[in-house]
Amino acid sequence: MYDLIVIGGGPAGTAAAITAARVGANVLLLERGRFPRHKVCGEFVSAESLSVLAELLSGDHTSLLADSLHIPRARVFIDGQVLEAPVDPPAVSIARIDLDAALWHAAELAGVEVRQQVVVQSISGCGPFLVSTSAGEFESRALINASGRWSNLNSRAPEDNTPKWLGLKAHFAEASSELSVDLYFFENGYCGVQPVGSGRVNACTMVRADIASSLSDVFTLHPALRQRSAAWEPLIDPVSTSPLIFRDPQPEQDGVLQVGDAAGFIDPFVGDGISLALRSGKLAAECLRPFLLLNASFSEAVHRYREAYVSSLLPIFRASSTIRRALRFPPAIRRPMLRLLQRTPAMTRYLVSRTRQAG
Numbered sequence: 001m002y003d004l005i006v007i008g009g010g011p012a013g014t015a016a017a018i019t020a021a022r023v024g025a026n027v028l029l030l031e032r033g034r035f036p037r038h039k040v041c042g043e044f045v046s047a048e049s050l051s052v053l054a055e056l057l058s059g060d061h062t063s064l065l066a067d068s069l070h071i072p073r074a075r076v077f078i079d080g081q082v083l084e085a086p087v088d089p090p091a092v093s094i095a096r097i098d099l100d101a102a103l104w105h106a107a108e109l110a111g112v113e114v115r116q117q118v119v120v121q122s123i124s125g126c127g128p129f130l131v132s133t134s135a136g137e138f139e140s141r142a143l144i145n146a147s148g149r150w151s152n153l154n155s156r157a158p159e160d161n162t163p164k165w166l167g168l169k170a171h172f173a174e175a176s177s178e179l180s181v182d183l184y185f186f187e188n189g190y191c192g193v194q195p196v197g198s199g200r201v202n203a204c205t206m207v208r209a210d211i212a213s214s215l216s217d218v219f220t221l222h223p224a225l226r227q228r229s230a231a232w233e234p235l236i237d238p239v240s241t242s243p244l245i246f247r248d249p250q251p252e253q254d255g256v257l258q259v260g261d262a263a264g265f266i267d268p269f270v271g272d273g274i275s276l277a278l279r280s281g282k283l284a285a286e287c288l289r290p291f292l293l294l295n296a297s298f299s300e301a302v303h304r305y306r307e308a309y310v311s312s313l314l315p316i317f318r319a320s321s322t323i324r325r326a327l328r329f330p331p332a333i334r335r336p337m338l339r340l341l342q343r344t345p346a347m348t349r350y351l352v353s354r355t356r357q358a359g
């Protein structure tokens with residue numbers, strides 16, 4: 001009987017597992033994939049989570065943060081205009097192939113029992129739990145689902161009539177890159193471009209599947225992006241993911257604490273998904289702590305997490321969906337709004353701050 005089983009070894013799952021193991025809990029972390037691996041992501045790690053990340057990576061991996069590029073500026077290319085805003089404090093750019101492998105290793109160092117290439121097939125019970133996997137059955141007093149946005153454990157199917165959205169990413173060689181996260185918006189999608197060090201840029205898009213199905217198609221959808229990407233050389237095979245669905249966040253289901261994208265998927269243009277994953281993973285383990293140390297009941301711990309999630313993380317989802325809706329206004333309404341933002345940087349900074357949480 002483990003104190004805690006965590007399903008999924010991304011940022012949310014490793015944050016939860018490391019935090020619980022450091023208070024002495026007996027933790028099993030299960031991951032269906034194998035690290036290192038590329039992952040569809042803009043690789044923009046917002047400043048709000050850097051102290052959490054440093055704490056989780058303590059020891060061996062702090063150089064990952066120290067050596068990563070700082071991103072002090074954001075540029076939004078939309079409707080023929082360029083909206084520019086400082087990213088203050090700066091974000092960092094960390095390739096997921098490095099970030100996720102480092103967090104996985106940090107979990108191992110923290111004393112978590114880590115298992116890769118184990119697929120969780122089903123869950124039963126509502127505390128204690130029985131977890132059935134491709135490598136047998138395991139039991140635990142508490143369970144955290146960190147299996148990401150779209151997994152076999154996510155029972156919320158998409159509605160039939162919603163358009164299908166797709167995520168694509170690859171790294172390219174670019175002769176010289178500005179230290180900026182650049183978002184190129186076009187009808188029914190956008191593509192983010194950001195340097196990731198050593199003469200590489202990451203290009204990552206979210207696009208409606210009927211508009212484009214490859215990065216080369218996407219690059220033709222925005223004139224400035226078409227021009228910029230013309231000289232790029234691909235450095236990795238592209239990776240893809242779908243569907244991308246936005247739903248109301250759900251931090252708990254039948255006693256299972258849900259963290260990161262498994263709880264709620266935030267629109268990637270906000271660049272806060274990794275931060276929310278790290279923070280919600282840590283928060284869930286902290287809320288479970290009194291239960292794991294036999295000082296509180298399971299239902300008290302679950303209640304504490306639900307309340308903490310709703311008060312500290314839910315407002316970020318609300319702000320980002322408001323901005324997403326505004327970006328889908330017809331161009332005739334959107335353009336004057338953008339011109340206003342261009343002229344009033346304080347308003348732009350305020351909007352960005354609404355999609356962030358306190359550090």
Ligand SMILES: Cc1cc2nc3c(=O)[nH]c(=O)nc-3n(C[C@H](O)[C@H](O)[C@H](O)COP(=O)(O)OP(=O)(O)OC[C@H]3O[C@@H](n4cnc5c(N)ncnc54)[C@H](O)[C@@H]3O)c2cc1C
Nearest residue numbers: 008010011012032042043044120148167260261268273274
């Ligand atoms: C196009 C796009 C661009 C993005 N850009 C950014 C960005 O620039 N900055 C940012 O902060 N965020 C970005 N995000 C969001 C970010 O990638 C996610 O929010 C983040 O990865 C969530 O972490 P997680 O740990 O919750 O899930 P994941 O990172 O998805 O990890 C879940 C893990 O669970 C494992 N798993 C799934 N099912 C099972 C199972 N049954 N058994 C065992 N293991 C299982 C998976 O293999 C996976 O490793 C972007 C997302 C997309 C789609």
